[in-house]
Amino acid sequence: MTETAHRCGFIAVVGRPNVGKSTLTNALIGTKISIVSRKAQTTRHRIQGVLTRDAEQFIFVDTPGFQTRHGGAMNKMMNRVVTQTLADVDVVLFVVEAGKWSPGDEKLLSLLHDPKRTILVISKIDQLKNRDELYPFVARIAALYQFDAVVPVSSTKRHQLDQLLDEVAKRLPENEPFFDADTLTDRPVRFIAAELIREKIFRLVGDELPYGCTVVIEQWEETEKGAHVAACVIVERDSHRPILLGAGGGHMKRIASEARQDMTKLLDKPVHLEVYIKVRKGWAEKESSLRDLGYE
């Protein structure tokens, strides 16, 4: 490949809770998500978002939570999952809050093992009262681990985000884009919200539920303080309803709760979410039904 070859790869953002991982990821990729979540799940990683530039495609993946609270076997197992994810991606962004190094950071650091692909991101630098503190802080962490690069950022003020992307880009492998531009969307949040519910359904009961399932947002009331969303999951057969509900409605509760959490992050405000199930027999075959649901 030539020097100008296209680059594409997977990136994991790790750090202890509250260091600003989600804010950073959202600031980097915006709300551009892949509408091929169904397909994406069959790969090793769960795709969180994709950023496409002329010469690079950045695919951000979810990293399972790092566990320090549970001891023994549980802890070991969780940490193995984290280590595995980090070993599978092309670039790791290790996020540490400016001026705040803690035992939690140190534990997580011990799970990293390929320094060539790991960038130390110092977050929330806008909160630092004295910029002179930054250098000794970085030096202290860099002494513990051989990071490949260090980039201080502010996600809220959008400082140094392009520099960070440039550092990531250099470390992505030469690949053609994995996603076509037209499978990526910055369609309105309502669409993304429906997509989030659909994604949870596929993750939880995708194997048991045939293709005939769609999600329609029926009600959307949003104020500065919060949002009230009512969504309807349309299935093809009566027999699909209990699959979706699960024992004691457990599946549906989990789907709604996880989707609500994601929507809260997306909208950055509290969300009240109601999810209903409707059976519309044979909807997938009926042209008129498809038009009702917004498909042309």
Ligand SMILES: Nc1nc2c(ncn2[C@@H]2O[C@H](COP(=O)(O)OP(=O)(O)OP(=O)(O)O)[C@@H](O)[C@H]2O)c(=O)[nH]1
């Ligand atoms: N001032 C400032 N605050 C930030 C910045 N980035 C994140 N924050 C704030 O830090 C808090 C935590 O941010 P999150 O992005 O939720 O952190 P996280 O690491 O994803 O947290 P978990 O989901 O708990 O792991 C929020 O209140 C953010 O608004 C930044 O660049 N500057």
